[in-house]
Amino acid sequence: MELLMNLENASILELKNWEQKLALQYREYQDDGLKLDLTRGKPGTEQLNLADEMEGLLKDKMISANGTDLRNYGGIDGISEARKLGGEMLGLPETEVICQDNSSLALMYLYMLHAFYHGSQGMDTAWAREGEVKFLTPVPGYDRHFGICEELGIRMVNVKMLDDGPDMDAVEDLVRNDKKIKGMWCVPKYSNPTGCIYSDQVVERIAALGKIAGPNFRVMWDNAYVMHDLFENPVKLENVMDFCRKHGTEHNLILTASTSKITCAGAGISFLGTSEKNLKHFRKRLEVMSIGPNKLNQQRHVLFLKNLEGVREHMNKHANILRPKFAMVREHLEEGLGGMGMGSWHNPEGGYFVSFDSIPGLAAEIIRLAGEAGVKLTPAGATFPYGNDPEDKNIRLAPTFPVVEDLDQAMKVFVTCVQLASVRARL
Ligand SMILES: Cc1ncc(COP(=O)(O)O)c(C=O)c1O
Known part of the structure; x- marks a missing residue:
């Protein structure tokens, strides 16, 4: 029920109930002792394996x-x-x-x-x-x-x-x-x-x-x-x-x-x-x-x-590995945060990142919450000069390196942290 709720329309009572449920869920994640990392904009092992044939040439x-x-x-x-x-x-x-x-x-x-x-x-x-x-x-x-x-x-x-x-x-x-x-x-x-x-x-x-x-x-x-x-x-x-x-x-x-x-x-x-x-x-x-x-x-x-065609063919193999990872991030964001007024994001058609904008003032808090539940995110402000995001809202997610199962878990935690921080801020 709470997943369909919009932050703007919820009553104080609804928000309080929502916060309690989210806090419970959050503590369960903390108890799981996760160690996940969404900071690394690097190729996954499967992608690197694609170039193994280069050896010996x-x-x-x-x-x-x-x-x-x-x-x-x-x-x-x-x-x-x-x-x-x-x-x-x-x-x-x-x-x-x-x-x-x-x-x-x-x-x-x-x-x-x-x-x-x-x-x-x-x-x-x-x-x-x-x-x-x-x-x-x-x-x-x-x-x-x-x-x-x-x-x-x-x-x-x-x-x-x-x-x-x-x-x-x-x-x-x-x-x-x-x-x-x-x-x-x-x-x-x-x-x-x-x-x-x-x-x-x-x-x-x-x-x-x-x-x-x-x-x-x-x-x-x-x-x-x-x-x-x-x-x-x-x-x-x-x-x-x-x-x-x-x-x-x-x-x-x-x-x-x-x-x-x-x-x-x-x-x-x-x-x-x-x-x-x-x-x-x-x-x-x-x-x-x-x-x-x-x-x-x-x-x-x-x-x-x-040649260029050869690079394209090789990159198609990368794309086959990466598409499910980007799709997974998108699904979690859409299902967990879509239409809730808790942030916005881009659905890129390539590259290595997904950029998420929280409600202004909450990025550092979301990153802290995720970190304390075992999901490491790129530090707040990293996407701005001098580490200073004036609105404290941008979070860079890097889905390429983790295996799909870890990404799935990390995104569940991320969505919960966004919801929790947003509901608390509204309260
Ligand atoms: C925008 C951008 N430029 C350059 C690089 C680094 O490229 P290289 O490994 O060739 O130094 C990265 C790596 O993530 C990047 O995101």
């Missing part, structure tokens, strides 16, 4: 088609075949892509350091020369982007994430009027955590920002989930570089992706794409840092994935 293939001995130093840009694959994923020609080691985050970090201290096109373009600079952060967003800015002392300015991407009216207004804004973080496809895909109009407006921004503006286009569709015929993300070429802003764009959540997380290959002019400057950092990337791993990936 290198036999007799350690000299590349052009005669390069891949076991030796050198080739700072990465091997041509891997750059081509990255280019297909990012929508760029091979000449505008470099392929490096395991992590796109490392490339983003290095690019930000490069732009900050050394200048994306030489010393006189370094952001550090301009005193305090700022970056736009669509929120909720990815905590590690925020970490990079925080470390460099780049002030983050929040803009609201809407269903079709960042609020572009606000973005354009800020960029036009504040020349200290040096860039913006974007996760254009299955954004972390809301799962939205930027619309064609948003992509073009972002591509055009370089025309109204101050000098040395860079859009950090983190396409981490470019291949991570859950369903067939996914919504298409427009090619942002095509728009940049149209607007003459191709130097304002830095694209990244990796195979971390395609093959092996932490043992994949990563890509950074940008104009050749930008690459020429960025290459100087790579050359100081390294005598060349792990070309054997790049070759292994190319032999395994082959």
Whole structure:
């Protein structure tokens, strides 16, 4: 009966009864001694197993088609075949892509350091020369982007994430009027955590920002989930570089992706794409840092994935594993919280997360309750710069890693905690 009740319409007496039942249920969960974790945005074991065949592919293939001995130093840009694959994923020609080691985050970090201290096109373009600079952060967003800015002392300015991407009216207004804004973080496809895909109009407006921004503006286009569709015929993300070429802003764009959540997380290959002019400057950092990337791993990936079609086929296998997990989260939310006025959520069609917004002021409390019942959730505020969710309402759920049975149990607890916190707040 109580599941059909709406928080707004319930009488005080009904709420009190409801609270008692929920508290009882909650204590039962506590007594179960659960140890579940919904914080980890990482592939599950079954997904990782899909890439096991990659091992062994290198036999007799350690000299590349052009005669390069891949076991030796050198080739700072990465091997041509891997750059081509990255280019297909990012929508760029091979000449505008470099392929490096395991992590796109490392490339983003290095690019930000490069732009900050050394200048994306030489010393006189370094952001550090301009005193305090700022970056736009669509929120909720990815905590590690925020970490990079925080470390460099780049002030983050929040803009609201809407269903079709960042609020572009606000973005354009800020960029036009504040020349200290040096860039913006974007996760254009299955954004972390809301799962939205930027619309064609948003992509073009972002591509055009370089025309109204101050000098040395860079859009950090983190396409981490470019291949991570859950369903067939996914919504298409427009090619942002095509728009940049149209607007003459191709130097304002830095694209990244990796195979971390395609093959092996932490043992994949990563890509950074940008104009050749930008690459020429960025290459100087790579050359100081390294005598060349792990070309054997790049070759292994190319032999395994082959081309864009090969990546798509492989990602279909991931999708078959992930669809039931996302469906389970959705069912629990709809059955346990639908129409009750206790929060809202997104039903993403790809990516790694489900973003839940509680009644304002309750996220930290829900996370505390879940934690004390043995279900670990991403800390409150993690999806906002400086760990500060001004409305204390966003909770990021990560359903990929737990096995289905654990996810089922964790979601039951989560729903109970949302109900309990919401009913108590209303009382
Ligand atoms: C938006 C986003 N970008 C980048 C990454 C990390 O990618 P990589 O493993 O290539 O560093 C993640 C990981 O969860 C992510 O969510």
